Amino acid sequence: MLILQILIDGFAISALYALGALGFTLIFGVSGVLNLAHGAVLVTSAMVAWYVGTNEAAGALAGAASGIVAGVITSFVTYAVVVRPIQRSKAIPEVERELFVLTGTLLWGVMLQIGLGYIFTTTPVTVHQLVSGTVNILGVRTPTNEILIAVISWLTLGLLWLLVNRTPAGKRLLAASINPRGLTLMGVELDQVHLLAWGIYGVIAGIAGVLLGSFLGTSSAYIPALTGTAFSIVVLGGLGSVTGTVIAAYVVGYIETLTAYLISPSLRAVPALILLVLVLYFRPQGILGRR
Amino acid sequence: MKQTSKRRVIRALGALAATTALTAIAMQPVRADTPAPIEIGITASLSTIPGAAIANAAKLAIADINAKGGVNGHPLALVIEDNQTSATNAVSSFQRMVNQDHVVAVVGTWISEVALALEPWSARLHMPFLVTGAASNDISAFVHKDYAAHKYVFHAYFPSAFLAEGVCDLAHDVLADQLHMKSAVVISEDAAWTKPLDAGYAGCLPGAGLKVLKEIRFSPDTADFTPIFQQAEALNPDIIISGWAHVGVQPTVQWADQKVPVPLAGINAQAGSSAFWKATNGGTEGVITTSTSAPGVANTPLTIPFTDEYQKAYGISPAYSAYSTYDAILALATAMQAEHSTKPDAIVAGLEKTDITGTQGRITFLGQSSPYTHALRFGPGYVTGVAIQWQSGTQKCIWPANLANAKPEFPGFVKLPKLASAN
Structure with a gap:
């Protein structure tokens, strides 16, 4: 009974973690950008979904749709206003560019956090759920929303896999992540590939933000922790590796759930952090890292 | 190029000096006519x-006091500093308010960690400091331990120990007596204010009729x-007693x-706000x-007018800290009026003699002999707080009996003890 409870509970939270970290690893893989405004993109989507869905009483679906649109817009703004100008700046030496992008996105994330805090207050809100009620799975009372979250997370993961491996545009994304110079020599505009990557990133982050907001609630105060969790999962899985990210998300999700059930809820985050430190010591490239 | 810019700077400085001089001359007669305002500092995470409720309530309080002629003929004015929930920001803005703005007292903060960081500064700078939302027992315990140094601090809200007592009174009157509950599991967030709260729960819940299972x-x-x-x-309790504010x-x-x-009952501080639904x-x-009060509940004749005025001005119902802040500023103004002074020691003396009707109840501060020196006096006849329950989108008062406007009701999935279902 307890084992089943842990299995079900851990599965849902892990799927959510995987989806939350997916965009982060994608954008790093394709364009080499560590987007430290990631948490802010997630929370912006969730806040807009709440505002439209609940505060303006437009309903769960309209709320979720506006949240995803907000995710895409924030993603493009991040790219156009912060990342691209730094990447193109002649004043910044080539070797320091990544560091500037890192700092730029970090500050942008802080700006979004403070802005959201003043617009919506830092008190958390919950995004309207698409479904309510509970289902009994072999004696475990499970919220239907939790099941839906796991299903949507896996659908999104599956669609991304299909897109990357089965469509020409996706193959270009993959190529950009392996050898951008080679891709340019083939006559592909790298700019357009990056634009596509940021678009996909916005959609994934939007979906993740809305689902996270319906399960865990959302607040501008969560932004640093969300960026941190995504970052840890991605480092654990190996920077830029989508499969590694999914595996790492499940490792972290289940370790946390096991700790909460078997040791103490107040120690939930500790073992996963210890694991992260150990991985950095003994296998710095992460579980499936290439670099 | 350089010459021109230098000349431009000189010209600008000259203009600035002239304007300043002119403004100073223009200001002169105005100053002579109206008495200088008495500045009060507000520290809150806006x-x-x-936090916003602290600043909002303070504005209403000084507007009401100024409408009645101010304090000894002087109007009150506010200096509001956003501490962004950071103790470091709070300390520097506290110093700024004291040294630059020359405030006579500082009011605010609902975060114990911030209140405790400001307390030594209140002592060092001899600056009266009224805490209006934080709950750590240590805030008043420090005053008790070193009265001479810390006497400038007043805890114009409840220490956790009193908050626990409030929940136990509710548990006794409603949960045990009305709903026939017998056992509870306490679930609290890990924070400075919940340690004494949990100790308080463990001490008083059994006496109220609820056995604490875990x-x-x-x-x-x-x-x-x-x-x-x-x-x-899994432990099959009749009720979960919460100790939540940060979550x-x-x-x-x-x-x-x-x-x-x-x-679910106990302290769920965010549920006290009308935005919670x-x-x-x-x-x-x-x-x-x-909570301290709720819409439509008349703790005193001042409560409903204040709640209505607040709702009209800001569009949401006052959070718990709004009531305590309004009362604190009322007490502060009364103290300055009675002592005919804005000097720190006179304000302390005046506050210690406080006995006024506020929005929460009768407001007095505990004396030196109490381990909670300068905390708000808690109990029947003074301030007890109320218990609210969310029913169909509104906050109803279910306790104490003399203020209650509804009976407890629960959603369908909640199981109540057998005897109670007959109600």
């Missing part, structure tokens, strides 16, 4: 609901509360989502929390 503490950054509710539910939305929503069959998408239906 992006949080309780105390569960969780980290405030907990995302998934399923394991916690599962653990509680609120997530555990409440997950409690409703998972249809945890055990009702939308924040939880109605997940808070049936949740009970203690």
Whole structure:
């Protein structure tokens, strides 16, 4: 009974973690950008979904749709206003560019956090759920929303896999992540590939933000922790590796759930952090890292 | 090029000096006519609901006092500093308010960690400091331990120990007597204010008729509360008693989502705000929390006019810290008026003699002999707080009996003890 409870509970939270970290690893893989405004993109989507869905009483679906649109817009703004100008700046030496992008996105994330805090207050809100009620799975009372979250997370993961491996545009994304110079020599505009990557990133982050907001609630105060969790999962899985990210998300999700059930809820985050430190010591490239 | 810019700077400085001189001359007669305002400092985290409520209530308080002629003929004015929930920011803005703005007292903060960081500065700078939302027992304990140094601090809200007593009184009158509950699981967030709260619960709940089956503490950054509710539910308690302020939305929503069959009562500070219904998408239906007051509840003749005025001005109902801040400023003004002085020691002497009717009840501060020196006096005839329950989107008062406007009601998934279902 307890084992089943842990299995079900851990599965849902892990799927959510995987989806939350997916965009982060994608954008790093394709364009080499560590987007430290990631948490802010997630929370912006969730806040807009709440505002439209609940505060303006437009309903769960309209709320979720506006949240995803907000995710895409924030993603493009991040790219156009912060990342691209730094990447193109002649004043910044080539070797320091990544560091500037890192700092730029970090500050942008802080700006979004403070802005959201003043617009919506830092008190958390919950995004309207698409479904309510509970289902009994072999004696475990499970919220239907939790099941839906796991299903949507896996659908999104599956669609991304299909897109990357089965469509020409996706193959270009993959190529950009392996050898951008080679891709340019083939006559592909790298700019357009990056634009596509940021678009996909916005959609994934939007979906993740809305689902996270319906399960865990959302607040501008969560932004640093969300960026941190995504970052840890991605480092654990190996920077830029989508499969590694999914595996790492499940490792972290289940370790946390096991700790909460078997040791103490107040120690939930500790073992996963210890694991992260150990991985950095003994296998710095992460579980499936290439670099 | 350089020459021109230098000349431009000189010209600009000259113009600035002339304007300043002219303004000073122009200001002169005005100063002579109106008495200088008495400045009061406000420290709060303005992006949080309780923090914004502190600043909002302070504005209403000084408007009401100024409308009645101010203090000894001087109007009151506010200096509001946003501490952004950071102790470092709070300390530097505290110093700024004292040294630059020459405030006569500082009021505010609902975060114990911030209040405790400001307390030594209040002592060092001899600056009266009224804490209006934080709950750590240490705030008043420090005054008791070193009165000479810390006497400038007044805890114009309740220490956790009193908050626990309030919940136990509610447990006795409503949960045990009316609803025939016998056992409880305590679930509290891990924070400075809940340690004495949990100790208080453990001490007084059994006397109120609720056996404490287990105390569960969780980290405030907990995302998934399923394991916690599962653990509680497995013990079959009649009620879950909460100690939540930093968290609120997530555990409440997950409690409703998972249809945890055990009702939820205690301190769920965020549920005291009218914004909580939308924040939880109605997940808070049936949740009970203690608070200072609520819409439509008349603790005193001042309460409803204040609640209405607040709602009209800001569009939401006052958070708990609004009532305590309004009363604190009322007490401060009364003290300055009575002592005919704005000097720190006179204000302390005046505050110690406080006996006024505020929005929460009769306001007096405990004396030196109490271990909670300068904390708000708690109990029947003074301030007890109220218990509210969310029913169909509104906050109803279910305790104390003389203020109650509704009977407790629970959502369908909650199981109540057999005897109570007859009600």
